[in-house]
Amino acid sequence: MLKLIAGQIAHHPVRTVLCALMIGVGLLTGLVMKGLANGMLTEKIRRTEGIGADLMLQPPQSSYLLEMGENVMPAGLAQKLLEVPGVAAATPVATNASFTNRFEAVFGIDLDTFSRVGGPFQFVRGGPFSGPYTVIIDDIYVQTHHVNLGGGIDILNHHFTVCGVVRHGRGARVFIPLSTLQDLVAPGKCSVIFIRCTSPNLTPVVEKRLKEFQGGALSGYQITPMRELTSLISTSSIAGLRQFLDVVVVLAAVISFLVIFLGLYVQVLSQTREIGILRALGATRPYLMNMFLGESLLLCAFGAFASLLFYEITKAVVVAVYPGLSFLLPWSSIAIMLGVAIVSSVLGAAYPAYIAARAEAIIALTYE
Numbered sequence: 001m002l003k004l005i006a007g008q009i010a011h012h013p014v015r016t017v018l019c020a021l022m023i024g025v026g027l028l029t030g031l032v033m034k035g036l037a038n039g040m041l042t043e044k045i046r047r048t049e050g051i052g053a054d055l056m057l058q059p060p061q062s063s064y065l066l067e068m069g070e071n072v073m074p075a076g077l078a079q080k081l082l083e084v085p086g087v088a089a090a091t092p093v094a095t096n097a098s099f100t101n102r103f104e105a106v107f108g109i110d111l112d113t114f115s116r117v118g119g120p121f122q123f124v125r126g127g128p129f130s131g132p133y134t135v136i137i138d139d140i141y142v143q144t145h146h147v148n149l150g151g152g153i154d155i156l157n158h159h160f161t162v163c164g165v166v167r168h169g170r171g172a173r174v175f176i177p178l179s180t181l182q183d184l185v186a187p188g189k190c191s192v193i194f195i196r197c198t199s200p201n202l203t204p205v206v207e208k209r210l211k212e213f214q215g216g217a218l219s220g221y222q223i224t225p226m227r228e229l230t231s232l233i234s235t236s237s238i239a240g241l242r243q244f245l246d247v248v249v250v251l252a253a254v255i256s257f258l259v260i261f262l263g264l265y266v267q268v269l270s271q272t273r274e275i276g277i278l279r280a281l282g283a284t285r286p287y288l289m290n291m292f293l294g295e296s297l298l299l300c301a302f303g304a305f306a307s308l309l310f311y312e313i314t315k316a317v318v319v320a321v322y323p324g325l326s327f328l329l330p331w332s333s334i335a336i337m338l339g340v341a342i343v344s345s346v347l348g349a350a351y352p353a354y355i356a357a358r359a360e361a362i363i364a365l366t367y368e
Contacts, residue, residue: 020299020305021306022303026255027304030245031308031311047171049227052118054200056226057073057192058223059222062222066191073221076092076188078090084209086197086198087196088198090196091194092190092193094182096185106155109178111128111129117194118196126149126162133161134161137162137174137175138166139167144323156185195210254344289353292353297345300342303341304341307341
């Protein structure tokens with residue numbers, strides 16, 4: 001049977017290639033979307049962890065995606081937190097999302113306290129803020145937006161001059177003075193306070209002390225250990241993203257189903273006489289059904305290989321054009337997409353295989 005299936009595949013090279021390509025493109029959509037979503041969220045977690053804090057304090061019901069936070073918390077609270085035993089440093093950060101050219105998170109920081117929490121910036125070029133409307137950007141932002149030291153960036157309808165370029169991985173890609181961002185969006189407020197403990201081992205103890213600080217004044221606030229971000233930020237934590245990815249997977253399944261169904265159905269109709277010869281030679285109905293199902297699985301395997309190849313090519317091209325994007329495709333996501341392809345391919349081959357198995361030898365041999 002394997003030789004017969006291989007012969008069928010080799011005898012129709014154009015059909016085989018087209019089916020594999022169409023299945024591959026259908027799966028590629030799901031792989032790229034899942035890879036991009038997981039990659040961007042993982043990169044977001046690493047950048048937030050790269051701030052160097054042990055805890056972060058946010059208003060109640062705040063998003064762990066910091067650019068989505070609201071600047072409603074008094075920035076002066078950071079200074080008071082130094083009274084809590086075990087707190088070595090605390091820095092308030094105001095956040096905002098800039099939609100100029102591309103979506104970017106903007107951090108308003110006090111450079112002195114920000115450096116105390118996670119260490120000083122590693123400047124590639126330039127240096128610290130030299131005025132209220134100066135901006136520090138990271139090296140990935142430079143590559144993505146083609147702006148450099150001395151260049152200009154428009155943020156919240158105000159023009160900022162780039163005074164420094166730093167290595168990426170410190171929370172955001174764009175940093176402006178805290179007081180400036182506060183003046184523009186929320187005077188005296190911030191959206192998050194990053195806290196460094198005297199020892200990372202004291203993080204649970206300090207977390208408990210913060211909740212008890214000033215008679216439980218912070219008990220309603222969101223206090224998050226940075227080490228837990230990986231489990232807290234996922235595709236499910238962004239409204240609509242999980243549902244969107246599920247829709248993409250369904251579309252990939254539908255495409256695979258239709259491609260296999262159409263390809264094998266046309267083959268059954270065009271090879272009625274050949275099927276009749278097989279029946280006359282003693283091929284049983286289960287034999288014919290298994291033959292067509294086996295062919296569908298082989299086409300599915302070709303399509304899956306093509307999709308992984310296309311994914312690597314797409315990832316390389318996208319990252320080269322947009323360095324700020326990142327991809328991460330877990331093996332579980334690959335397994336899910338392959339499972340979807342296999343199930344849809346078997347379902348797509350079921351009816352054509354049934355028609356082939358139902359054919360009577362005499363009728364099929366006299367088919368014109």
